[in-house]
Amino acid sequence: MSKSYRDLLREARAAVREVDTAETELAAERGAIVIDVRETSEWEQGHIGGAQHVSKSYIEQEIESVAPDRSTPVVLYCAGGIRSLFAAQTLMSMGYADVASMRGGFQAWKTEGRAFSTPVVLSAEQKQRYSRHLLIPEVGAAGQARLLDSRVLFIGAGGLGSPAMLYLAAAGVGTIGIVDFDVVDASNLQRQVIHRTDRVGMPKTESAALTIAELNPDVRVVAHPEALGEDNVDRLIEGYDLVLDGTDTFETRYTLNDAAVRAGIPVVHASVFRFEGQLSVFVPHEGPCYRCLYPTPPPPELAPGCSVAGVLGVVPGVMGLLQATEAIKVLLGIGDPLVGRLLIYDALDGAFSELQLRRDPHCPACGDGQPVETAGDGVFIFSPAPGATTGAATGVSA
Amino acid sequence: MTAVRIPPVLRAQAGNQKRVEVDGATVGEALDALLVQFPDLREQLFSGEGSLNRFVNVYVNGRDVRYEQELATPVKESDEVILLPAMAGGR
Numbered sequence: 001m002s003k004s005y006r007d008l009l010r011e012a013r014a015a016v017r018e019v020d021t022a023e024t025e026l027a028a029e030r031g032a033i034v035i036d037v038r039e040t041s042e043w044e045q046g047h048i049g050g051a052q053h054v055s056k057s058y059i060e061q062e063i064e065s066v067a068p069d070r071s072t073p074v075v076l077y078c079a080g081g082i083r084s085l086f087a088a089q090t091l092m093s094m095g096y097a098d099v100a101s102m103r104g105g106f107q108a109w110k111t112e113g114r115a116f117s118t119p120v121v122l123s124a125e126q127k128q129r130y131s132r133h134l135l136i137p138e139v140g141a142a143g144q145a146r147l148l149d150s151r152v153l154f155i156g157a158g159g160l161g162s163p164a165m166l167y168l169a170a171a172g173v174g175t176i177g178i179v180d181f182d183v184v185d186a187s188n189l190q191r192q193v194i195h196r197t198d199r200v201g202m203p204k205t206e207s208a209a210l211t212i213a214e215l216n217p218d219v220r221v222v223a224h225p226e227a228l229g230e231d232n233v234d235r236l237i238e239g240y241d242l243v244l245d246g247t248d249t250f251e252t253r254y255t256l257n258d259a260a261v262r263a264g265i266p267v268v269h270a271s272v273f274r275f276e277g278q279l280s281v282f283v284p285h286e287g288p289c290y291r292c293l294y295p296t297p298p299p300p301e302l303a304p305g306c307s308v309a310g311v312l313g314v315v316p317g318v319m320g321l322l323q324a325t326e327a328i329k330v331l332l333g334i335g336d337p338l339v340g341r342l343l344i345y346d347a348l349d350g351a352f353s354e355l356q357l358r359r360d361p362h363c364p365a366c367g368d369g370q371p372v373e374t375a376g377d378g379v380f381i382f383s384p385a386p387g388a389t390t391g392a393a394t395g396v397s398a
Numbered sequence: 399m400t401a402v403r404i405p406p407v408l409r410a411q412a413g414n415q416k417r418v419e420v421d422g423a424t425v426g427e428a429l430d431a432l433l434v435q436f437p438d439l440r441e442q443l444f445s446g447e448g449s450l451n452r453f454v455n456v457y458v459n460g461r462d463v464r465y466e467q468e469l470a471t472p473v474k475e476s477d478e479v480i481l482l483p484a485m486a487g488g489r
Contacts, residue, residue: 159487250486271485276406278485294484298453309407311487344482349416355460355480 012085015092019100021109024075027100032073035066037087038106042079048109049117056087063091065137070095077102077109120145126218130172138334144172148218150331153177153240155228155256157204159316160246160270162194164324169212169219171328176212176219179236180204181227191313228252233259242330244323245269250297257282257290261366268326270319272311275347277319280338280357281326284366287339292360315347400428402479411438425456426469428479442483455482
């Protein structure tokens with residue numbers, strides 16, 4: 001026997017519990033998941049704050065990632081309260097035990113003068129450009145808007161910075177700051193993929209800005225063609241959400257570390273040597289900092305950089321992309337960033353290994369004492385924490 | 399025998415080997431045995447006073463010996479000792 005729309009609607013009304021807007025609000029406060037099942041164009045014009053968006057046409061495919069636990073209370077709404085009834089029936093047939101449909105839909109919600117939010121609207125070009133991000137629930141339109149609003153500072157447009165910059169620019173990180181005093185050299189081109197052969201002799205900040213402009217017009221590049229030092233580090237990192245450390249001297253790494261700890265800015269750290277790379281994320285006071293890992297730098301003769309020891313070009317490529325990955329995780333607040341963990345990549349073995357790092361309570365940069373001032377060249381003048389033993393807490397490192 | 403993993407930076411002073419098997423009941427004894435085979439490593443690993451250089455981290459099974467018993471940290475047959483010096487390279 002065939003059924004009319006009226007028959008189906010009557011059956012749905014009989015099977016599905018309906019709630020009003022006030023009950024929906026209360027359910028949300030008590031932990032129910034509120035899902036807007038309208039089309040994307042409707043959602044973008046405004047929706048209930050805190051609601052998730054799963055279009056009715058995708059409800060079967062996506063509900064399990066939005067509500068993995070079938071006993072979680074779920075309230076569905078649409079524009080007028082019909083589509084959400086049918087969607088609720090679908091969820092009940094999938095075994096969701098506590099499903100309701102909001103009577104009157106978003107129209108009733110708005111008519112009653114209840115608050116709603118309007119999401120950041122990406123342009124048609126942006127929706128197309130970032131479509132693969134928009135499909136991932138962990139990113140989505142809100143995450144993409146956050147990336148477009150993010151500010152990341154790169155220390156060095158070199159072997160690590162180049163690949164990381166390319167991918168973060170492609171990902172739509174809205175502001176990319178670049179600190180580099182150097183010019184492009186022919187020997188850079190084996191790995192520093194943001195530069196081009198015809199730009200040898202050009203400042204690296206300028207060359208990187210050209211490539212990024214070609215890649216993604218959404219990105220604003222702020223060039224800082226200067227060397228990072230004690231005198232300018234605080235000014236350079238101010239206002240950035242995250243710093244990507246791609247330098248190649250210990251002095252710069254310690255200077256950056258100490259300033260980032262002072263400013264509370266996370267640093268995604270990587271270093272490379274020939275066939276091997278190290279990577280970690282230093283979030284001030286949440287995990288260890290660079291000085292907790294290596295309290296003092298080695299003497300120069302025991303720690304040659306890439307220009308002396310050489311490096312396989314793809315190794316900074318791999319490590320730079322891992323830095324970019326960690327940066328996106330920190331910016332979006334997703335996953336488990338490598339905080340308190342050191343990842344080691346051995347390209348010849350084709351192996352990754354991981355070491356646990358600990359915060360050093362006596363660390364002169366992020367420890368429990370109060371650093372008084374830095375005197376340049378990594379020398380720390382340090383005042384011990386009350387009650388700390390002077391010997392253990394006095395840190396002078398150069 | 400305990401395996402000591404030699405990082406790339408130090409391999410030139412360790413006969414270009416990636417892993418060296420040594421005897422010893424503690425980290426200190428294992429490193430002493432390593433230095434008997436490869437004396438050139440001493441300057442990299444130890445300060446003049448005989449303590450570990452602070453720019454080299456030593457891990458036993460992924461744990462930093464600075465937070466264990468330093469050179470007195472015990473090692474067993476199946477343990478892996480990792481030497482990890484700071485690296486600066488990024489460009």
